[in-house]
Amino acid sequence: MSVGTNLKKLRSKTKYSQQDIADMLNVDRLTYVNWENETTEIKSGYIPKLADIFGVKIEDLFETSTSIVGVNNDYSTGGQHGIIINLSDKDLAEKLSGQIQELIKNLKK
Incomplete structure (x- = not known):
């Protein structure tokens, strides 16, 4: 995530x-909108203030993370089961996909 x-x-x-x-940052709303839309960069002096407002660490503002979005483990239906993983990094997603495919091949042996 950006x-x-x-x-x-x-x-x-x-x-x-x-x-x-x-208002909390004493900036124009359009300035903040531009930060969210990434049309302008955030001046470094606002970074700690944003972290304080949101109650997170500074590095959390810049973290590119993976997160499990959903898990289907309802065994009573007899249907498909799986895990949905949201990866924001394309290279990481491709690497993980390859590793999962290899794991599945090995499990079928």
Whole structure:
């Protein structure tokens, strides 16, 4: 995930509006919108303030993470089961996909 995406997710979790965050930072709402949309870079002085507002570490603002989005383990239906993993890094997704395919091949032997 990019910093803009992280800002949007964090803001959504806290239920703050873009205007709320802009007011807390004493910046114009459009400035904050541009940060979320990544049309302009965030000045370094605002980074610690954003982390404080959202109650996270500074590095969390920049983290590119993987997350499990959903797991289907309802064995009563007799249907398909699986795990959905959301990967924001294409190279990592391809590497993981290859490793899973190799694992499945080895399990079938």
